[in-house]
Amino acid sequence: MLAHSSRIAASVGIGLPLLSQVTGGGAPGTSHKIKVVVAGAHPDDPESGCGGTIALYSDLGHEVVVLYLTRGEAGIPNKSAQQAAAIRTSECQKACAILKARPIFAGQIDGNTELSRSRYDDFGKLLQAEHPDIVFTHWPIDTHRDHRAVSLLAYDAWAQSRKSFDLYYFEVDQGSQTQQFYPTNYVDIGQTESRKRAACFAHASQQPETGFYQLHDKMNHFRGMECGCDLAESFVRHCQNLGTSLPQR
Template sequence: MTNTNKTVLAIVAHPDDAEISCAGTLALLKDKGWNVVMATMTPGDCGTTVHSRAEISKIRKQEAADAAAMLDADYHCLECDDVFVMYDRETIVKAIALIRKTKPSVVITMSPSCYMVDHEMTSKIIQTACFSAGIMNIVTEGLEPYFYTPHLYYVDAMEGKDRFGKPVEPGMIVDISSKIQLKEDMLACHASQRNWLRDHHGMDEYIIAMKSFGEKRGKEINASYGEGYRQHLGHAYPQNNILKEELGDLVHER
C-alpha cells in the first residue's frame, strides 16, 4: 500500500531526546516538503532538582513546543510518567491514537537498546503502535483505524553504545552538516534539562556533547555532522529506505 502523506512523526521518550538524536534529519525532511510532528511519551517530570512534577512538566512541555516551532511542527505529549514508561495497554493505545491522528508515513523513535529503560520501552511501544494502528478492534475514541504501516526508524543509542558499553552500530548515517546550527538552537530551548544534567549528572556540556557525538557519526561518512539510524525491517513493515529516497546522497547506508 502506498502512502502519499508526507508526514514524519518523531515520537521519543522525553523532551530534548529528538533534538539530541534526529532534529537534523527532521529539518532536512521539512526542506523536502514534509510535515513534521514531534511527540514525547513523558513531559520529563523527573528531570529536576528544584521543581514539583507539575511545575517541571509545564516548563519542559513549553520548551519542547518552542523547539518544535522552529520546524513549524506540532508537539504532543502522551503524559506518561517519567521513569515509569510502561509497555501496557493504556500506553500502547495512547500511541496508536497519536498515529491514527497524525497519519505519518515515517515514524522515528528511540533505540531498542539504550542506557535507559524509558528509551527502550518507548521503542517497543512505538513498534507495536505502528503495526497495530490499522487493527479495527483496538478502539481509540473518535479516531478511525489507520490502514498503513509506517516506515519505522530507530535513532542512535545514547553515546552509540548499549548497557554493556558495546557499540550499537547504525545501519545508515544522515549527513546533517547543513542543519547543525538549527539542531543546536532547538536543543538550546531545553534550558531546564541542562540545569538538571549539571546538578544530577555533573555534566554541563549539554550542547557540546550533542555536537561531539554528531561529529563522530559525521566522520564515519566524511561529513562534519551525522545522525545514525536503524530501520525496522520485520514482517509487514515497508522494506524500502524512504529516507534514502527522499534525502538522496545525504543518506549513507552501511
C-alpha cells in the first residue's frame, strides 16, 4: 500500500496549470486575466491559509479580492469590539497591500456569525458583485463556528450561481481547527512565502511571532514535503469545478 503522502501525490497527478495560463473555466492554456476572491472568517485567515497563492496570482496581474466575513471584533483581549475592529481592519489593509489584493468586508460579527436566509442572500450578492472566476474559502470541517459559517456561505453562493466559478477550500491551524483535510492540489509558494509571512505579520495584534504563524510555517513545510517542494499551500478542489485555476511549480 502507498504511503499517505504518496497516495495524495498520485491522486493529484503531476503539476497544475501555470498561473499565467489559468483557465477560469475557459479553454486550457488560454492566457487571460482572472478574478480571484478569497473568503475568510477573520482578519489573518486568508493570509495564513493561502497568502502565498494570493501573491502568485497578483504578481501575474490577476485581480485578487480578500473577503473578510468579520473584522475580528472579538480578537484582541481587553479591547472593545469597536476598538478591535478598527485595529484589525487597519491590519487587513496593510496585509492586503503587501499581497497586492483588495480587502472587502461582509459585515458579520466575530464570534456571532449567522447562517440565515438573509445572510445567505447578502453574502451571495456581495460575492456575485465581484464576478469571480475562482473562490477560495475555509474547509467546512473545522472547530471554529465562524470558519464553518463562511465556508457554507461561499458554498451556497457557488450553488445558487449555478456553479459559475471554481471553488477551492484551504486549511488553517491544521488539527486544532481544520480537520479531516486531504488535499487534492498543491501550490509551490517558495517564491512568495516571504510575502505571505510579511502579510501575516501585518496582523501584529495576533502576535504572529509566537502564535498562529509558527503553526502555519510548519504546515507550509509539511505540505511541501508531500508534493516534492520546499514550501507549499494545499487545497481541496470541488469536484464539480468547470476548470482548473491553480499554478504549477
